Amino acid sequence: MTHAPQLRIPACYLRGGTSKGVFFRLQDLPEPARQPGPARDALLLRVIGSPDPYGKQIDGMGGATSSTSKTVILSRSSRPEHDVDYLFGQVSIDQPFVDWSGNCGNLSAAVGPFSISNGLVDAERVPRDGIAEVRIWQANIGKTIVAHVPMANGAVQETGDFELDGVTFPAAEVRIEFMDPAADEDGGGAIFPTGNLVDDLEVPGLGTLRATMIDAGIPTVFVNAEDIGYTGTELQEAINGDAGALARFEAIRAQGALRMGLISHPDEAARRQHTPKVAFVAGPKDYVASSGRPVAAGDIDLLVRALSMGKLHHAMMGTAAVAIGAAAAIPGTLVNLAAGGGDRTSVRFGHPSGTLRVGAEARLAAGEWTITKAVMSRSARVLMEGFVRVPSDVFSQVR
The missing domain is CATH 3.10.310.10 (Diaminopimelate Epimerase; Chain A, domain 1)
Known part of the structure; x- marks a missing residue:
């Protein structure tokens, strides 16, 4: 009897705000998963350990809560005035689907740090010390986020004394600006879809x-x-x-x-x-x-x-x-x-x-x-980096 070997995929496990997720560079995904569709969903489900009828995600990277059943795919942006494209996938715990309908604001705080550390932001835009401004295109909802990432000695500063309720330990502050958060990609869009405040x-x-x-x-x-x-x-x-x-x-x-x-x-x-x-x-x-x-x-x-x-x-x-x-x-x-x-x-x-x-x-x-803008401060930290492994037959049932 033959057994499928495991795929070895570069990835990083990060905390952003009060959430955690598995981050990938688009270029590092297996070829079938580089495009949206069933193959990508199948891969991310297996990475996180879903669907799990036990509700624990023991055989994956998920933590069996909405805050820890998350994935992020990042790539250099081809859009003017943006550094990186950010795609967020909320993985269902007990059902076989990935929800791409919205953003994760907490993990947005980790997008800038990851992008700088993984070569997705042009080096000339990143100061050796001070604050790096990372311009993010949030691809799920077609909106711009600007992350202000602290730098020290040429590297992202992750430790610090900024405290965030819901996170046990202090870390470095990352200020996040959500630009025109109620606008659609063309700058329109109704903030109140029904037309009423109440x-x-x-x-x-x-x-x-x-x-x-x-x-x-x-x-x-x-x-x-x-x-x-x-x-x-x-x-x-x-x-x-x-x-x-x-x-x-x-x-x-x-x-x-x-x-x-x-x-x-x-x-x-x-x-x-x-x-x-x-x-x-x-x-x-x-x-x-x-x-x-x-x-x-x-x-x-x-x-x-x-x-x-x-x-x-x-x-x-x-x-x-x-x-x-x-x-x-x-x-x-x-x-x-x-x-x-x-x-x-x-x-x-x-x-x-x-x-x-x-x-x-x-x-x-x-x-x-x-x-016009919403602003908040979060923090982010790399928890683990290296490779995730999934059985190579993960795409075999995809149609």
């Missing part, structure tokens, strides 16, 4: 909920915590162990996706797990973060809890943070009202792991809101 969203089994549905950073459906029986101070165990609660959130997400025009039938939501996100907001309250650290109501503007891939996130997705910042900057949205209303250019919100500040610049022109 809608009445009919959800079977729940009735009518007030909802802000915004497409900035990532399509997100915001509802009020009190309208669905929560306070906004909940931690993961309060929701992720409640199958009924998760089903209700999925129903909200499906109806939101339908109203936002992302799907044509609620049943399609199951095949689009990464987007939209669903989140609930409340005014500031004292609570204890998952680390045991008290968070005082006076230190935050509002509370936000968000779900990713069907589970309450342990901190906050970076793209959802962009949506929070954008919605907070626009008077009258549920996010803005939970933060106290009025005009604001930044907001500090409480999430299960602590707090996060995000800034956004909003502008009203001809009756339409636009977001």
Whole structure:
């Protein structure tokens, strides 16, 4: 009996923000996986260890959570004024598919450092010391991200004293700018797909909920915590162990996706797990973060809890943070009202792991809101580099 040998593929395992993922250079992928399609999906599923009916991803690089079941493919950009093309794949844990419908804001923080270290940015654009500006084309959603990466002695600086709630150890700060996060590739696109700051969203089994549905950073459906029986101070165990609660959130997400025009039938939501996100907001309250650290109501503007891939996130997705910042900057949205209303250019919100500040610049022109930029700070660090291995018969069942 013959056995398939393993492929040996150059890769790097990085933490970016509060997520981890396997990073590849496009040129290093096996030939069948260099183009979008079933072969690429099959490879990434096998790398991560999905689909896994046990829900553990033991036979792969995934960590069995939405934050750790991620892949990134990077290449030099052919687009003017950009250094690198960034493609993100959210790998389902228990189903055989990769969701390419959105970006990962947390892993965006690792794109610049990886690109510099792996020769994807022209050397003359990278200072020996100081801050390197990496211009990233986010290929999933057709938007620009600018990463400000610290350099020391000709190498990316990874260690430092910047602390990020949801990450155990400090590291170097990487400032991320999401440019025109609500614009499409041609510079257009509606930040509110329904045309309204707040809608009445009919959800079977729940009735009518007030909802802000915004497409900035990532399509997100915001509802009020009190309208669905929560306070906004909940931690993961309060929701992720409640199958009924998760089903209700999925129903909200499906109806939101339908109203936002992302799907044509609620049943399609199951095949689009990464987007939209669903989140609930409340005014500031004292609570204890998952680390045991008290968070005082006076230190935050509002509370936000968000779900990713069907589970309450342990901190906050970076793209959802962009949506929070954008919605907070626009008077009258549920996010803005939970933060106290009025005009604001930044907001500090409480999430299960602590707090996060995000800034956004909003502008009203001809009756339409636009977001010119959203800014936040994250950190990134290489955890392991070398090669991943997958059985060479990974492409044998691809049609």
